[in-house]
Amino acid sequence: MSLASRTLAARLPDIVGAAHVINEPAQLAFYEIDGKTPGAAVRPGSREEVADVVKFAAAENLAVIPSGARTKLGIGLPPARYDIALDMTRLDRMIAYDPADLTLSIEAGHSLSKAIGLLGDHRQFLPLFVPYFNRATIGGTIASGVDSPLRQYYGTARDYVLGMEFVTADGALAKSGGRVVKNVSGYDLHKLMIGSLGTLGVIVSVNFKTFPAPVATRGFVATFESMEKAVEMRHRAAKSALTPLTMEILSPRVADLFSSEAASRIGSGAMPADVLSPKHWAFSSGYGGTEKVLARYESDFQKLAAELGAVHSAVLNSNTRPPAFSRKREFFPIAISSSPATTIMKISVLPSRMKELLSVAERTAETNSLPWAALARGVGVVYLALLPPDTSDDTRRRVADATGQILAAGTKLEANCSIPWAPSAWKPGLKIWGPERADFAQLEKVKKVFDPRGIFAPGRFVGGL
Amino acid sequence: MRRASPAGARRKIDGARPGDYSCREEATTTHPATSMDTRLLNDLKKLLGADMVLHQPEELLLYEYDGSVETARPNCVVFPRNKEHVQGIVALANRYQVPLVGRGAGTGLSGGALARRGGIIVSFMRMNRILEVDVENQRAIVQPGVVNAELTAATAPLGLYYAPDPSSQKACTIGGNVSENSGGPHTLVYGVTTNHVLSLEAVLPTGELIRIGSQAVDSVGYDLPGLFVGSEGTLALVTEVTVRLMRIPEMVKTLLAIFNTLDDTTETVAAITAGGITPAACEMLDGWTLRAVEAYVHAGFPLDSAAVLLIDIDGTREEAELQAEEVAEVCRKHNAREVRVARDTRERDLLWKGRKNAFGAVGRFSTTYYVQDGVIPRTKLPQTLRRITEISEKYGFQIGNIFHAGDGNLHPLILFDARDEKQLRGAVAAADEIIEFCVQMGGAITGEHGVGMEKDRLMPLIFNETDLDLMRHVRDAFNPTGLLNPEKVLPIKKGCGEIYSRPLPAAGASPP
Numbered sequence: 001m002s003l004a005s006r007t008l009a010a011r012l013p014d015i016v017g018a019a020h021v022i023n024e025p026a027q028l029a030f031y032e033i034d035g036k037t038p039g040a041a042v043r044p045g046s047r048e049e050v051a052d053v054v055k056f057a058a059a060e061n062l063a064v065i066p067s068g069a070r071t072k073l074g075i076g077l078p079p080a081r082y083d084i085a086l087d088m089t090r091l092d093r094m095i096a097y098d099p100a101d102l103t104l105s106i107e108a109g110h111s112l113s114k115a116i117g118l119l120g121d122h123r124q125f126l127p128l129f130v131p132y133f134n135r136a137t138i139g140g141t142i143a144s145g146v147d148s149p150l151r152q153y154y155g156t157a158r159d160y161v162l163g164m165e166f167v168t169a170d171g172a173l174a175k176s177g178g179r180v181v182k183n184v185s186g187y188d189l190h191k192l193m194i195g196s197l198g199t200l201g202v203i204v205s206v207n208f209k210t211f212p213a214p215v216a217t218r219g220f221v222a223t224f225e226s227m228e229k230a231v232e233m234r235h236r237a238a239k240s241a242l243t244p245l246t247m248e249i250l251s252p253r254v255a256d257l258f259s260s261e262a263a264s265r266i267g268s269g270a271m272p273a274d275v276l277s278p279k280h281w282a283f284s285s286g287y288g289g290t291e292k293v294l295a296r297y298e299s300d301f302q303k304l305a306a307e308l309g310a311v312h313s314a315v316l317n318s319n320t321r322p323p324a325f326s327r328k329r330e331f332f333p334i335a336i337s338s339s340p341a342t343t344i345m346k347i348s349v350l351p352s353r354m355k356e357l358l359s360v361a362e363r364t365a366e367t368n369s370l371p372w373a374a375l376a377r378g379v380g381v382v383y384l385a386l387l388p389p390d391t392s393d394d395t396r397r398r399v400a401d402a403t404g405q406i407l408a409a410g411t412k413l414e415a416n417c418s419i420p421w422a423p424s425a426w427k428p429g430l431k432i433w434g435p436e437r438a439d440f441a442q443l444e445k446v447k448k449v450f451d452p453r454g455i456f457a458p459g460r461f462v463g464g465l
Numbered sequence: 466m467r468r469a470s471p472a473g474a475r476r477k478i479d480g481a482r483p484g485d486y487s488c489r490e491e492a493t494t495t496h497p498a499t500s501m502d503t504r505l506l507n508d509l510k511k512l513l514g515a516d517m518v519l520h521q522p523e524e525l526l527l528y529e530y531d532g533s534v535e536t537a538r539p540n541c542v543v544f545p546r547n548k549e550h551v552q553g554i555v556a557l558a559n560r561y562q563v564p565l566v567g568r569g570a571g572t573g574l575s576g577g578a579l580a581r582r583g584g585i586i587v588s589f590m591r592m593n594r595i596l597e598v599d600v601e602n603q604r605a606i607v608q609p610g611v612v613n614a615e616l617t618a619a620t621a622p623l624g625l626y627y628a629p630d631p632s633s634q635k636a637c638t639i640g641g642n643v644s645e646n647s648g649g650p651h652t653l654v655y656g657v658t659t660n661h662v663l664s665l666e667a668v669l670p671t672g673e674l675i676r677i678g679s680q681a682v683d684s685v686g687y688d689l690p691g692l693f694v695g696s697e698g699t700l701a702l703v704t705e706v707t708v709r710l711m712r713i714p715e716m717v718k719t720l721l722a723i724f725n726t727l728d729d730t731t732e733t734v735a736a737i738t739a740g741g742i743t744p745a746a747c748e749m750l751d752g753w754t755l756r757a758v759e760a761y762v763h764a765g766f767p768l769d770s771a772a773v774l775l776i777d778i779d780g781t782r783e784e785a786e787l788q789a790e791e792v793a794e795v796c797r798k799h800n801a802r803e804v805r806v807a808r809d810t811r812e813r814d815l816l817w818k819g820r821k822n823a824f825g826a827v828g829r830f831s832t833t834y835y836v837q838d839g840v841i842p843r844t845k846l847p848q849t850l851r852r853i854t855e856i857s858e859k860y861g862f863q864i865g866n867i868f869h870a871g872d873g874n875l876h877p878l879i880l881f882d883a884r885d886e887k888q889l890r891g892a893v894a895a896a897d898e899i900i901e902f903c904v905q906m907g908g909a910i911t912g913e914h915g916v917g918m919e920k921d922r923l924m925p926l927i928f929n930e931t932d933l934d935l936m937r938h939v940r941d942a943f944n945p946t947g948l949l950n951p952e953k954v955l956p957i958k959k960g961c962g963e964i965y966s967r968p969l970p971a972a973g974a975s976p977p
Contacts, residue, residue: 100739101842101873123741147683156683158691159660172931180840182657182872182912184646184695185920185927186954187936191659191691200687212741235601239624241715241781293783348683352601379682380602416685434685439677443686445942449935462686 007060008040008084015052016044020090030070031085033460034078034424038065041085047107047165047173047204050086054202055171057084057455065457066198068109068137072144075420076197077432080459086202088139095205096179099124103162103179104208108139124210127154129325131332139203145195146420149246149286149328152378157194160209164190166201169451179207192446198457199465200450214288217245219316219324220298222305223280227251227362229308230281231355234378236304237285238351242297246286247378248328249354251362252278253387254373258327262337266330269323275314285378286316286325331375335385336421343399343430344421345384345406353413357382360409368402391423400429411435433462505561509543509585512553517544517591528586532574532633534835534883534893535918539566539580544591548704551668554587555702558948559672566950567698569610569641572633574836575917577645577697582951587702589640595619596705603710604663604680609640609703613647616708625710628655631913632821640703646695648913650746650820651777653871657913659694661709667693667701670949680707692939697915698950700943714779717745718789719807719816722774722796723767727751727854730772731846733799734870737776738843742791746777747871748820751850754827754865754878761826764819770802774870775820823867824878831863833883836876837896838914839903843873852902853877860895862888874912875903901926921956 012021022028022041031041039062044050057064063081067073068088091109098104099122106115112126113134119125127150130141142164147156154160163177176189193200224230230249237247255276257263264270276282283305287297298315305313316324327334336342349357354376361384365372371389376382386402388395403419410417417434437443440463447465450456459465509518519525520541529536540563545551558565564584571578580586593610600623607616613634617626630649631637637647643665648657655661664678677689684690693700724730730749737747750758751772759766766773774796778788793804807813819826827834841849850866853875857864865878877899881892900910904926911920924933937955941947 098842098844100735100844102738103842155656155660158688159656168931168935174931174935175928176932176936178840178909178927180842180873180908180912182648182652182840182869182874183909184648184657184913184915185909185911186916186924186932187696187939188646188659188691188694189935189939191688194688194691196687212743238603239712241712243780289784290787292787293781296781296783346683348679348681350599350602350681352599381683414680416679416681416683418685437686439675439686439689441673442675442677442689442943446687446689446692446939449938449942 005039008062011056012040012042012053015056016042016049020045031067031087033065033073033082034427036079036082038085039083041087043087043090045090047091047167050091050202050204051167051171051173053084053086054167054169058169058171058453061453061455063455063458064202066139066143066202068140069132069135071132071135072140072146075144076460077464078424078427078459079457080464089137091204094118102210102212103181104210105179105205106138106208107205108137108203110138112136112138112141119210120213123213125213126208126210127151127160128157129329131330133329138206142194142206143196143198143203147377147381149248149325149377152247153243153245154211158191161190161194161206162209163207164193164203165205166193166203168201169453169455173204174201177207181209197460199447199461200456214245215290216294216318217286217288217321218294218298218318219284219286219321220301220313221275221282221284221316221324222301222310222313223277223282224308224310225280227281227358228355230283231358233283233304233308235351237301238378240300240304242287242300244285244287244297248284249376250276250282250284251372251374252280253371254282254375257334257338257373260334260338263327263334266333266337267323267326271323271327272316272320274312275316275324277312280311284324284328286321328375331383332421335373335387339387339389341388341391341395341399341423342421343386343403343419343423343426345403345417346420347382347384347406347410347415347417349380349382349410349413349415351378351380353415354380354382357410357413357415361406364402364405368398370398370402396426396429399426403430407431407434437462502561505557505563506541508557509541509554512557513543513545513550528568528571529579531571531576531578533576533917533919534833535576535579537576537579537581538583539586540583542586542588544588546591548666548668548674551587551702551704552672552674554585555668555670555672558585559946562948564948564951565670565702567640567644567702569638570612570633570636572637573641573645573917574838574914575911575919577915577917577953578641579918581918581953589638592704598623600625603712604707605710606705606707607639608705609638609643611639613637613639613642620710621713624713626713627708628652628661628711629658632824639706639708643694643703643706644696644698645915646913648869648872648874650748650869653747653869654743654745655711659691662690662694662706663709664707665690665693665703666705667703669701670944670946675701678707697917697954699940699953700949702949714785716782716785717777717779717813718785719813720776720778720789720792721805721807721816722776722801723770723803723805724772724801726771727850728847729800730774731850731870733774733796733801734846735844736795736799737792738871740791740795742788742795744776744788744792744871745779746775748775749773749866749868749870750775750820750823751866753863754823754867757830757865758819758823758826761829762815762819762822764815766819775816820867827865827878827880831880833881835879835881835892835896837879837899838911839875839900839908840912841873841875841903841906841908843871845906845908846870846873849875849902849906853899856895856898860891862892862895864895872912873908897923916954918953921952921954924956
C-alpha cells in the first residue's frame with residue numbers, strides 16, 4: 001500500500017463515513033479511466049462533504065476526478081494522476097423546480113432522464129437528449145459537454161444553464177450566475193465549467209432554464225443517392241421558414257448500425273423498417289407543434305425532397321419516431337458496441353463546408369480500408385465513427401493515419417476537431433484534442449486560476465491541462 | 466437620450482457595504498492614474514494621427530458621461546482604426562502605466578465605458594466596418610464599432626437579422642453589446658448577446674492579440690467567449706466579433722393587450738410563461754409611461770389604462786397564428802379589456818417605436834431619471850410591481866415601469882432632479898431598495914445593463930467573498946496590471962477606501 005493509499009484509507013471515512021469509501025480493487029475497477037484505477041473512491045452525501053474531500057485532497061496534493069454514472073469517462077486524455085474518484089451520485093436532490101417560471105435547480109448527481117421525466121409531469125423538459133441518456137447524470141452531462149440532437153433548435157447547455165454551484169480547488173463552495181433567465185451579474189464562470197471535464201472544479205448543482213414540451217412531435221426522413229443531395233436538403237431546409245427541432249445527415253452505414261442488435265438493446269424499440277437504407281445517405285429531421293404546424297413541415301419537406309430527387313421519404317409518427325430518435329441520441333454507444341476498435345471523431349465545420357468535409361472523411365476512411373459511419377448535425381457538427389473490426393497494430397496505424405489526415409484537412413477547412421472516443425491503448429498515438437491551439441495560453445490561464453496545483457483531473461483536457 | 470446628472474453630483478459609494486476586504490490582490494489600487502504626460506499624448510498622436518487623440522477639456526466633456534447617472538473624467542480619448550492601433554495604445558498605456566477603458570457609443574447604463582480612474586478612453590467608433598456577411602452560414606464578422614441596428618439593416622435584404630436589440634440599438638455598438646452582454650426585447654426566445662457570439666478577436670491588457678471561439682460551432686477547450694462576453698471590458702479590448710445571424714421569420718404578429726389593473730397585467734405575464742408559450746417579445750408599459758410615450762409618438766396607446774403588454778409572436782404562418790390566438794386567450798382570461806392585433810407593418814412599427822423611444826419620451830417630463838435594471842423570477846412579477854409602487858410612494862418619486870416582462874427583467878425609471886443632491890441620494894436609495902427586493906425574490910442585481918461602476922457595491926448581495934475572489938483572480942489572470950477598466954464589476958476590498966475616494970487627478974497635459 002502506497003503512502004497515498006494509506007492516507008486515503010485513514011482519512012476519507014472521517015469525511016464521508018466508512019460506508020461511502022470504496023477501497024476494494026474489484027469495485028475500484030468501475031472507476032478506471034484509460035487503464036488507471038484510483039486509490040479510493042468516495043461517495044459524498046452533500047456539497048459540504050464534497051468540499052471537505054477536495055480540501056483534504058488539496059492539502060495532501062491528491063488528484064481528484066469527479067464522476068457521475070461514469071458513462072463518458074472515455075472522453076479526454078488518460079489522467080496524469082488519479083488518487084480519488086469522487087462519485088457524485090448521492091448528490092441527487094432536486095433543489096428547486098418552479099414550473100411557472102420555467103427554472104430548475106438540481107444537484108449534479110441527479111439522473112438526467114429522471115429529471116426530464118419529472119419535468120414531463122408539467123409538460124416541460126430539458127433539451128439534453130445526450131448519449132447514455134438513461135444512465136447519465138446532470139453533472140456528467142454538463143461536465144462532458146456532449147451535445148443533443150435538439151441543439152438545432154434549442155442550442156447547447158451554454159444557452160440554457162443559468163448558473164452553477166461548484167467546489168473550487170481550495171475546497172470552497174463557489175457559485176456564478178443565478179436562477180433567473182436573464183442575468184449579467186458578474187462573470188459567467190459557469191460557462192467555463194461546461195465541457196471542462198472536471199478540470200476546473202466539481203460541479204455540485206446546476207440551474208437550468210426549462211422548456212415547454214411541444215404538443216406533438218413527428219419526424220421526416222428522406223434518402224438520397226448522394227451525400228451532396230442529403231446535405232443540400234439540409235441547406236434548403238435551413239433557408240426555409242421552418243425551424244425544426246433536429247436536423248441530421250446520416251451516412252449509408254448508419255442504417256446497419258441502427259438495425260443492429262446492439263442498437264435495439266441501447267435504443268428503445270425496433271428501428272422502423274424502410275426508413276433508412278444501407279445504400280443511401282439520409283436527411284432526417286424532427287419538428288413539433290399542433291397538427292396544422294406538423295402538416296406544414298411535412299408538406300414543405302416533401303416538396304424539398306422531391307425537388308432534390310429523393311429515393312424515398314417517410315414521416316415518423318409518435319410510434320416510429322422514438323426508436324429512430326433514441327438511436328440518433330445513442331449514436332456513440334451504438335457505434336462503440338459494434339467494435340472494440342471504434343474510434344469517433346468530432347469535427348465541427350461551417351455548414352457550407354459540410355460536403356467537402358464529408359467527402360474528405362469518406363475518401364480517407366476508404367483509402368485506409370476502414371469501415372465508417374457518419375452522423376452530421378445540421379449545425380455543422382460531424383461525428384465520424386471509424387469501425388475497424390479488430391485492434392491489431394496494423395489497424396491502430398491505419399486509424400492513426402486516417403484521423404491525422406482528416407484532422408489536417410479539417411484544419412484547412414477551419415473545422416474544430418477532436419477524438420471523443422478511442423480505445424485507451426491507442427490514445428497516446430492520437431491527437432485526442434485536435435491540433436495545437438493558438439489560444440492554448442489563454443486556456444492555461446483559466447486552468448491556473450481555478451486549479452493552480454493541478455488536483456482536478458490532471459492531464460485529461462486540451463493540451464494535457 | 467442624455468440623462469446624466471451634472472458633474473459633481475457623482476455618488477460617493479465606497480465602503481457602502483460591510484465586508485472583510487483586504488487590499489491583497491487588488492492590483493487596480495497600485496497604479497493611481499498618473500497625470501497624463503505630454504510625452505504619452507505625443508506618442509498617441511504619433512501612433513494614430515493628431516486628430517485621433519482628444520485631450521482638450523471641452524473635447525473630453527462628452528466622454529465623462531454614458532447613459533448612467535455616473536460621471537468620470539478621462540485624460541484623453543483615442544480613436545484606433547485597426548487592431549495594430551489598439552495594440553499600440555495598449556503598449557503605451559503599459560509603458561506610461563495609465564488606465565485604459567474601451568468605449569462604443571457610450572449608451573451603457575452602468576458606467577462601464579467611463580474612465581473611473583482617469584486615463585485613456587479607447588473609442589471604437591472608427592472601427593465600424595462590417596467585414597463579412599456569410600448568408601449560407603448565417604453569420605457576420607464585424608468590427609466592434611458597428612452600430613447594432615446597422616448590422617440588421619445591412620443583413621435584412623438577405624433575409625437575416627441580428628437578434629439582440631437593446632433599446633439603444635440605433636446608437637449602441639456590437640463591441641459595447643459584447644462587453645455588456647446586452648439584451649433587448651427580442652432576446653426572450655432568441656437569447657442575449659452571449660448566445661449569438663461565435664468568436665472574438667481581442668487585445669489583452671498585456672498587449673497579446675488573441676482569437677477565441679471559432680467560426681464553426683463547438684470550439685475545442687474552455688468556453689472563452691462565454692467568459693469574455695459580458696466581462697464589461699475588464700478582460701480585453703475586442704477588435705473583431707463573429708456573430709450569428711437569424712433568419713427573418715415568415716410571420717410576426719404584434720399584439721397590444723390593454724389592462725385596467727397592474728395586477729391583471731403581471732398575472733397575465735406569469736400565466737403566459739406558465740402556459741408554455743414563449744413569445745418573441747413580451748414587454749410591459751405601465752399607465753404613466755404609456756401616457757408619456759403616447760404624447761411623444763402617437764402610437765394609439767390607450768391613455769386611461771393601467772398597463773399594456775406589447776407582445777410579438779413569430780415563426781411560420783401556422784405557428785404564429787396559433788400562438789397569437791393562445792396569447793390573446795390568456796390575456797382575455799386575465800381581464801384584458803382589449804387585445805389589439807397590429808394589422809400591418811406600419812402599425813407594428815409604430816407600437817414598437819413607442820416602446821423603443823420610451824426613455825426619450827420620459828425625458829420630456831423630467832430633467833433626470835435613473836433607469837434601474839433588476840431581474841426576478843417571472844412568478845414574482847405581481848408582488849414586485851406592488852413593492853415598486855410602495856417604494857415610489859415612500860420616497861415621493863414618480864417611478865415608471867417599462868420593461869421586458871417575459872424575462873422578468875424590470876426597468877423601473879425613477880424621476881428626480883439631479884441638481885438637488887438630496888433627491889439624487891433619495892433616487893439611489895429607492896433604486897437600491899428595489900434591487901434588494903429583487904434579490905429577496907430570488908433574482909439578480911442586473912439583467913442586461915451590467916454592474917459597471919454602478920453596482921459593484923451591490924455584488925455582495927448575491928455573491929460571497931469566495932465567488933468574488935474567484936472572479937477577481939480570473940480578471941487578474943487576463944488583466945494582471947489592472948490597467949484595463951479599473952474598479953468595475955467587482956467591488957474593491959475594504960481597506961482600500963482611502964485610495965479609492967481620492968479625487969481623480971487632473972490631466973497634466975490638459976489642465977481643467
